[in-house]
Amino acid sequence: xxxxxxxxxxxxxxxxxxxxxxxxxxxxxxxxxxxxxxxxxxxxxxxxxxxxxxxxxxxxxxxxxxxxxxxxxxxxxxxxxxxxxxxxxxxxxxxxxxxxxxxxxxxxxxxxxxxxxxxxxxxxxxxxxxxxxxxxxxxxxxxxxxxxxxxxxxxxxxxxxxxxxxxxxxxxxxxxxxxxxxxxxxxxxxxxxxxxxxxxxxxxxxxxxxxxxxxxxxxxxxxxxxxxxxxxxxxxxxxxxxxxxxxxxxxxxxxxxxxxxxxxxxxxxxxxxxxxxxxxxxxxxxxxxxxxxxxxxxxxxxxxxxxxxxxxxxxxxxxxxxxxxxxxxxxxxxxxxxxxxxxxxxxxxxxxxxxxxxxxxxxxxxxxxxxxxxxxxxxxxxxxxxxxxxxxxxxxxxxxx
Amino acid sequence: xxxxxxxxxxxxxxxxxxxxxxxxxxxxxxxxxxxxxxxxxxxxxxxxxxxxxxxxxxxxxxxxxxxxxxxxxxxxxxxxxxxxxxxxxxxxxxxxxxxxxxxxxxxxxxxxxxxxxxxxxxxxxxxxxxxxxxxxxxxxxxxx
Numbered sequence: 001x002x003x004x005x006x007x008x009x010x011x012x013x014x015x016x017x018x019x020x021x022x023x024x025x026x027x028x029x030x031x032x033x034x035x036x037x038x039x040x041x042x043x044x045x046x047x048x049x050x051x052x053x054x055x056x057x058x059x060x061x062x063x064x065x066x067x068x069x070x071x072x073x074x075x076x077x078x079x080x081x082x083x084x085x086x087x088x089x090x091x092x093x094x095x096x097x098x099x100x101x102x103x104x105x106x107x108x109x110x111x112x113x114x115x116x117x118x119x120x121x122x123x124x125x126x127x128x129x130x131x132x133x134x135x136x137x138x139x140x141x142x143x144x145x146x147x148x149x150x151x152x153x154x155x156x157x158x159x160x161x162x163x164x165x166x167x168x169x170x171x172x173x174x175x176x177x178x179x180x181x182x183x184x185x186x187x188x189x190x191x192x193x194x195x196x197x198x199x200x201x202x203x204x205x206x207x208x209x210x211x212x213x214x215x216x217x218x219x220x221x222x223x224x225x226x227x228x229x230x231x232x233x234x235x236x237x238x239x240x241x242x243x244x245x246x247x248x249x250x251x252x253x254x255x256x257x258x259x260x261x262x263x264x265x266x267x268x269x270x271x272x273x274x275x276x277x278x279x280x281x282x283x284x285x286x287x288x289x290x291x292x293x294x295x296x297x298x299x300x301x302x303x304x305x306x307x308x309x310x311x312x313x314x315x316x317x318x319x320x321x322x323x324x325x326x327x328x329x330x331x332x333x334x335x336x337x338x339x340x341x342x343x344x345x346x347x348x349x350x351x352x353x354x355x356x357x358x359x360x361x362x363x364x365x366x367x368x369x370x371x372x373x374x375x376x377x378x379x380x381x382x383x384x385x386x387x388x389x390x391x392x393x394x395x396x397x398x399x400x401x
Numbered sequence: 402x403x404x405x406x407x408x409x410x411x412x413x414x415x416x417x418x419x420x421x422x423x424x425x426x427x428x429x430x431x432x433x434x435x436x437x438x439x440x441x442x443x444x445x446x447x448x449x450x451x452x453x454x455x456x457x458x459x460x461x462x463x464x465x466x467x468x469x470x471x472x473x474x475x476x477x478x479x480x481x482x483x484x485x486x487x488x489x490x491x492x493x494x495x496x497x498x499x500x501x502x503x504x505x506x507x508x509x510x511x512x513x514x515x516x517x518x519x520x521x522x523x524x525x526x527x528x529x530x531x532x533x534x535x536x537x538x539x540x541x542x543x544x545x
Contacts, residue, residue: 015504016543041457061444091459143503144407147414147416148416148417148443148444149409149413150410150411151410151416151417151420151421152410152417152420152443152454152502152503153503154407154408155408155409155410155538156489156504156505156527156538156540157408157473157477157478157481157484157489157505157528157537158471158486158489158490159408159477160477160478162477163473163477163489165472166472167469167470167489167490168469170469170470170490171468171516172517174469199422216474217472217474218474218475218477219471219472219474219477220471220472220511221471222475224469234494240531268443270491270501270503271443271501272441273471273499275468358500388413
């Protein structure tokens, strides 16, 4: 039933940028439930904090990366409006979160190499919790408006994302014997990490495996606890050349590898040949090769985790275990920061930290590699982020400088 | 979600009109390449396998196997609240299991569903509260 990896997707060509970019500053906005703030206001707060973290001023920022796919982006114009600046800024829409939280450094490497910018800020924010209370926007809207989905999926209630991923989780259970308590261990570990993280939306809410199993099904086989939060929040990270980063105030973290993969069936998840896989099968090997590492070298992992099953599939697809063995691999405390075999989403992830679409995943990895995370993995030297949007995946390898 | 008939399909849209016209006749139809004979799902202007541009809607048996499914127990979309719980999932067609049709499983307890269960199409109108229009659609039930 499973197709070979080669025939349902592909890896993107990304020029080697190992060691060409460093992350010198990170900043998170306040993460919350509905706050009434706009995404642009949230981005501005994250930007202020990232710039201050790097020991720079807004005038030093001469490169801006934002997301092309989201409105209300924090582009150069918004930057100037917020900071009252007017200097020349190079900008690119190849930034933001999700997949681009990993690939923005590739765009930054080009700008650095061409001398177009020296200090580049990548930011992302959403105000989906505020928007949801107003019944506009949010993660489902795009899919509801896509015409084939609107005609062939929505009329049957195969919508929105929890339904897609419940169907994928069921098939994973069918093919590989994956069990609910294995998905639950991913949710429980994420919550435990969020309980330790000062900025996490679920900081005060505990979750045990027994709690998880006692919770009702939302879309069987998924419970609410298998699904990400809907949040207002955002983050930013500041990139520069490694030699420049050494002069700045914080310990630098170097970009060692970047990868990107895509599915040949695009956003039509119902038709993806290898139904229980993610394009990490194309992305991760490319990023690991660029960085010269193997999965076993990774000290701390951060995966885009809209649903527990998406973490499980990416763990398999990135080569941390064989395909189908993700369930047994994640059991118990395997993903915990303190002694787990593969510490995952040590800030709580999209499941329990905040649904800011991966930007905080990268920020958390930087903090881990600086040795200043709330749930610190002792001696972490290599951190990996796996981004995902369904039809695409990306991989970012970070190394302590 | 601006369509006033949401979540009913626009049965006149060219991209999927053949599917809904066949359903109105209580048939299941899938585009099939006239050149190489392969089914093409979802519909595309050209055959993914051979590039053929002629892809007539072709009636199939309506038989298949249950590939995977989800039991929706809470209303994620208000329009479906009156249907809870309901089963939505993917049926792999007998003629080509790579063709997965999104559908509802009906006349069957969710607990009785299992992987690769043989199923057959039955045709029922999709009806939603507050909508006067309804659309005949291929749903699936265990084959006997």
